[in-house]
Amino acid sequence: MIEVILVPFLEAAVRTATPLAFAALGELVAERAGVINLGLEGAIIAGCLGALVASGVGGPVAGFAGGMAAGIALTAVFAFFVVDLRTDQIIAGTAVSMLGLGLTGAIYRGLYGTGGAGLSISTIAPLAIPGLSAIPLIGPALFRQTVPTYALYALVPCLAWWLRSTHAGLALRATGENEEAAEAAGAAPRRIRWGALLVAGAMGGLCGATLVLAQVGTFSEGMSAGRGFIAIAIVVMGRWSAFGTALAALVFGAAFALQYLFQSLGWSLPYQLFIALPYVLTLALLALLRGRATAPAGLGRS
């Protein structure tokens, strides 16, 4: 009985957490370089549309590439303003997110009409890993997922290692802590921030692509639904570490998945309550974790 309820819940938690984790890990890279990428929401929605359009032309692989390219393109606008023109990060980020949300809506309607009956594609199928997926309870949750989730499993330790054990990772962290010191040591903070933001854009795009190609199978206006902002909160909750961020993403995935659990338990609560839950959780956790920040010292300074 417990399996019948818990397995689908855990599976949904990991599935929902995957795109969030991509976006949050990208945000982590940007923030360790000292930039708050509030344009992330825009990169995600651009990734959604980019993935949908590209997959229609060249299948799922092209879809993922298209999503990432769209995310990079939009974040490059943000990077130009923030790194080259040194404008305020919060304002530039908000503007880029608005731009992404507006532009994708306009393009979508231009391409597929205003009827709303948009293009629908078949989502990629989960891939059960023989053996591992047979582990009770967590087996199906962790190892009966789509390819992006497995890519995520590999990405988290790689990113943690890269940040800790390469000179490039060290220079990135130094840029986020004390740009002047990084420059005096011979690192190139501007190039590092550009690079970090392009990675953040690609990861935001990947988040959107995963949403469309692995979960929803279509595009709707505003479908990113605040995931960019939640991802920023996830980074705070994850204490700016790769593993912490992945874990925090899982907590949020579980919050999204709770609605399935409650429905299967037969609780008849208004559905708006479940939809609101992740956002309430964001606020609650930010309040709880307040004051214990170990944020990069130079975060947000243009």
Next chain:
Amino acid sequence: MSGSDALVLRDVRRSFGRTVALDGASCTVRRGTIHALLGENGAGKTTLMRIAFGLLAPDAGELWVNGVRTTLRSSRDGIALGMGMVHQHFMLVPAMTVAENVALGGRGRFDRDATTKRIAAIAKDSGLVLEPESRVADLPVGAQQRLEIIKALAHDARLLILDEPTAVLSPSEGADLLRWSRRFAAGGGTIVLITHKLRDALEFADDITVLRRGRTVLAGSRGGVTETQVIAALVGEAGPALHASRPSPMIPTDAEPVLHLDGVDYVDARGVTRLRDVTLDVRAGEVVGVIGVEGAGQHELLRILAGRLEPTRGRATRPARVGFIPEDRLHDALIPELTLTENLALARAGAAHGRLPWEAMRHATTGILRDLDVRADGPESPARALSGGNQQKFVVGRERHLAGSALVAENPTRGLDLRASARVLDEIARAGGSPPPAVVMYSSDLDEVLAVATRVVACFNGSVREVTPASDPEDLTPYARALLGAP
């Protein structure tokens, strides 16, 4: 261009907007020597060396490194040519470890073990020892400076540019550093010492270059120039009195103390006892000089007197507002982005309410600028537009303006030139107002303390005791003994 010259700068010019920082500065640094670069604040010493190191591009002029004419595009180029620069405000990442700071700027995989070995090898060669895994934020200032030098040595620097290196060190640490510099030069290394401490330059340097207003006004070997010539070159006119000196005023010993500590202990956040059983009275009109080596407890003593810290045990009686001139003005006393008027208004933020009387604030700011001879465009110029000396003079003026009865100052001349130092000390010691304020001043320079203090207390290992001067005022033995904790 002789091959034995490590660094030659010739007729270098550089402007920032409409401000001319360098207007034909030249400097020839021989290999294997200590070269002192002297000049008042704003004379262009740091700008010239930033150009030599590749952090700034000159508008005009020539740069020769090891006999070869070069153009540097960034500090990476300077490092590649065997230069290292220790900035006055350290270029360290406080959240990272010693090893990570040393490795910063490299390429490829960051190998912790190799870095640790490198640090150990440098310690063996140079005698500069640091624990590779300590966090920089936890290190005292002297150790952070050591780390800056280790960083440069890790990149095989043979020419070290030290920007005001002794400004933050206690006298004995400063002497250690200069002795170390001597050994480094004896081993074929080269040191450029940017300093305003005439004594350091005359005692330790082989060659001296003096800049004034962006131009080289004196260059020669130590034996070839006299102290008078150097002072004349520095200030460009009849030199001001090095230090304010004043007779001890008559202070009635039965007057009520303005600042009063009674059996004060202070234990910091990490559980270390910083002060134990401190009793101290400071009366109106007194200037109590505080001496102590780094970490002896003076940092906490001053902050308790100023009302910035509360004692863990014991009693501290202070006026509602005590003027405080902290050591690190850019972090603790000023918000660089705000205007001077706003910085004045902000200092009352905790006590004042309601509408801000901007007109009065501007008026008061103008008064401070005038009274302390602060060089600024006006009350509306941002604090960061001022040179270090002018920022400090502004802070002194503000604190005196806001708190009439008590003033606490910590290394108030850090990084200032002779003229600005004398001016700041004079302002601190000047017993203006009626009744005159009670003043407490700590300085890592004993001469400064003796120049202004009416009596001296020494911190040693958390205890504070009065120093009884010797009958001969020139005899400094009692102070030296007090600094070392000897009875």
